[in-house]
Amino acid sequence: MSATDFSATPATPATPRRDVAWMGRFNASLRYGVLLLVGLIMLYPLLWMVAASFKPNHEIFGSIGLWPQEPTLDGVISGWRTGTEYSFATYLFNTFAFIIPKVVLTVISSVLVAYGFARFNMPGKRIWFAAMIGTILLPKSVLLIPQYLMFRELGWLDTYLPLYVPCAFATEGFFVFMIVQFLRGFPPDMEEAAVIDGCNSLQVLWHVVVPVIMPAVISVALFQFMWSMNDFLYPLIYLSSVEKYPVALALKMAIDVTEATAWNQVLAMSTIALVPSLVVFFLAQRYFVDGITSGSVKG
Amino acid sequence: MYENKTTGYLYIAPFLLGLATFTLFPFLSSFLLSFSDYQLQDPVAQANFTGLTNYREMAADATFHNSLWVTFLYVFVTVPLKLAFALFIAFVLNFKLRGIGFFRTAYYVPSILGGSVAIAVLWRYVFAGDGLINQVSIWLGGEPLNWLGEPGYALFTIVLLRLWQFGSAMVVFLAGLQNIPTDLYEAATIDGASKWRIFFTITLPLLTPVIFFNFIMQIVQAFQEFNGPYIITGGGPLKSTYLLPLMIYEEAFKYFNVGYASALSWALFVIIAIFTVIAFTSAKYWVFYGSERGDKK
Numbered sequence: 327m328s329a330t331d332f333s334a335t336p337a338t339p340a341t342p343r344r345d346v347a348w349m350g351r352f353n354a355s356l357r358y359g360v361l362l363l364v365g366l367i368m369l370y371p372l373l374w375m376v377a378a379s380f381k382p383n384h385e386i387f388g389s390i391g392l393w394p395q396e397p398t399l400d401g402v403i404s405g406w407r408t409g410t411e412y413s414f415a416t417y418l419f420n421t422f423a424f425i426i427p428k429v430v431l432t433v434i435s436s437v438l439v440a441y442g443f444a445r446f447n448m449p450g451k452r453i454w455f456a457a458m459i460g461t462i463l464l465p466k467s468v469l470l471i472p473q474y475l476m477f478r479e480l481g482w483l484d485t486y487l488p489l490y491v492p493c494a495f496a497t498e499g500f501f502v503f504m505i506v507q508f509l510r511g512f513p514p515d516m517e518e519a520a521v522i523d524g525c526n527s528l529q530v531l532w533h534v535v536v537p538v539i540m541p542a543v544i545s546v547a548l549f550q551f552m553w554s555m556n557d558f559l560y561p562l563i564y565l566s567s568v569e570k571y572p573v574a575l576a577l578k579m580a581i582d583v584t585e586a587t588a589w590n591q592v593l594a595m596s597t598i599a600l601v602p603s604l605v606v607f608f609l610a611q612r613y614f615v616d617g618i619t620s621g622s623v624k625g
Numbered sequence: 626m627y628e629n630k631t632t633g634y635l636y637i638a639p640f641l642l643g644l645a646t647f648t649l650f651p652f653l654s655s656f657l658l659s660f661s662d663y664q665l666q667d668p669v670a671q672a673n674f675t676g677l678t679n680y681r682e683m684a685a686d687a688t689f690h691n692s693l694w695v696t697f698l699y700v701f702v703t704v705p706l707k708l709a710f711a712l713f714i715a716f717v718l719n720f721k722l723r724g725i726g727f728f729r730t731a732y733y734v735p736s737i738l739g740g741s742v743a744i745a746v747l748w749r750y751v752f753a754g755d756g757l758i759n760q761v762s763i764w765l766g767g768e769p770l771n772w773l774g775e776p777g778y779a780l781f782t783i784v785l786l787r788l789w790q791f792g793s794a795m796v797v798f799l800a801g802l803q804n805i806p807t808d809l810y811e812a813a814t815i816d817g818a819s820k821w822r823i824f825f826t827i828t829l830p831l832l833t834p835v836i837f838f839n840f841i842m843q844i845v846q847a848f849q850e851f852n853g854p855y856i857i858t859g860g861g862p863l864k865s866t867y868l869l870p871l872m873i874y875e876e877a878f879k880y881f882n883v884g885y886a887s888a889l890s891w892a893l894f895v896i897i898a899i900f901t902v903i904a905f906t907s908a909k910y911w912v913f914y915g916s917e918r919g920d921k922k
Contacts, residue, residue: 357717365731374757375747387755435639442636463901465849467873468894472651495643556740558852574742596743615796
């Protein structure tokens with residue numbers, strides 16, 4: 327896929343040749359100027375947050391600069407302790423305790439369902455596929471209350487079960503859609519060959535399809551990881567004991583406890599909370615870009 | 626590829642089970658609950674059928690009217706601004722520049738992190754009285770503003786937070802721009818078309834499927850905004866950021882009025898449904914799909 331840079335193509339024939347090079351340079355510097363300015367505005371709050379974690383409190387209010395005049399680890403240390411009865415390690419551990427099953431179940435169920443939709447012609451398929459698209463557009467708040475009542479009946483309140491069990495049933499239609507779109511881009515020739523060689527459909531899925539759709543599978547896992555790290559509303563309604571809180575709830579609780587006084591502590595906590603997502607993002611950024619575009623452009 | 630019906634259904638069985646249990650059943654239940662006076666607190670209490678009482682209450686509820694208004698204000702300020710900005714930056718980026726990868730990453734990072742509680746917390750400090758924004762505006766010679774305490778400004782801080790996350794829409798636009806075949810541009814340039822003309826007759830029409838996709842996703846997402854108002858402003862001041870999802874949450878889980886909250890959630894559902902239906906039916910008038918390319922002269 328080559329970049330179409332129509333602005334870089336020679337300017338309109340009406341422009342004299344002499345001006346073309348100058349225009350090109352002007353154009354490029356204008357673009358760089360815009361990009362740098364926007365980039366600076368975008369990233370400054372994040373850098374300010376990281377810097378503030380290493381500043382004493384009075385310095386955060388006093389200057390807009392980044393580099394700490396009197397660097398200190400107080401913020402980070404008290405941030406890690408969180409000012410609540412548990413340290414950050416507990417909350418991180420809790421977060422992973424439901425995110426890992428969530429990611430695994432989402433991947434397995436989405437792959438199975440997407441394979442069914444992309445490679446089988448059963449009656450009623452169009453209706454079910456449309457229903458799946460419908461679930462993507464359905465607002466979560468219309469399901470929230472009855473789901474809560476249902477999990478209360480099951481005795482699942484204050485456990486992680488309501489957070490990840492639905493993922494075993496491909497409830498996130500967006501991910502199924504992503505894999506279906508990806509799978510449609512590949513003709514089923516290889517799979518047909520495998521069938522002729524005597525593979526059943528599950529063997530075909532495992533030995534032929536999964537290796538091919540691996541990039542989409544990784545994208546699904548990464549997005550589910552990120553979105554679950556950010557998820558706040560579901561843990562908020564289902565979890566009530568502090569010892570089970572994930573990072574998102576702990577952070578909200580910490581600001582309610584410490585509030586306006588210890589800025590460096592709260593900002594340090596926010597910084598620490600973002601580290602897992604940032605690490606995962608930088609390790610695998612190309613999958614994010616590929617993943618988010620596969621549903622929209624190829625379709 | 627396969628014609629075997631049973632196997633196909635076996636593969637999508639998890640989805641069908643989930644659809645019935647976690648989507649259809651709750652969806653219909655909340656519709657029924659919206660005609661009841663069910664209270665969350667008291668599991669043994671019977672839910673009484675109260676007919677249209679909740680809906681009548683909604684029609685008279687000033688808080689609901691206010692929430693409806695701020696929700697519309699929020700959605701119709703945020704979504705167009707975000708899409709326009711994402712398209713503009715995608716357009717600037719779609720050019721052979723060195724360091725494109727760096728910029729794309731820098732712009733994309735906020736949309737990955739922006740939904741988190743940590744960023745919402747950061748936002749409170751950025752817009753606080755002595756926060757970053759006011760310090761910068763004093764440094765530039767301006768006046769500090771009471772961003773979070775003034776009803777006129779508080780919603781704007783949430784709008785800015787979501788605008789800050791324009792990266793995911795931008796990445797989709799960028800991919801759309803790069804999918805437009807170069808030969809179209811070359812042909813137009815040879816014919817002597819101006820840049821603006823090229824933009825409005827080639828780029829924009831061929832980009833409409835991507836604009837449509839982004840528009841739907843952003844509208845649906847914006848109508849469900851919860852973290853921003855809950856964490857940054859708590860719905861205040863004077864309920865100026867009391868968006869509908871926050872009102873639904875508080876009615877159900879703070880005041881335990883499950884019946885009324887269900888009615889509110891159905892109102893939100895109907896609003897989103899109307900906008901999606903309008904978008905999908907209008908699509909045939911303004912969204913061009915690839916096949917039409919051959920018809921162009």
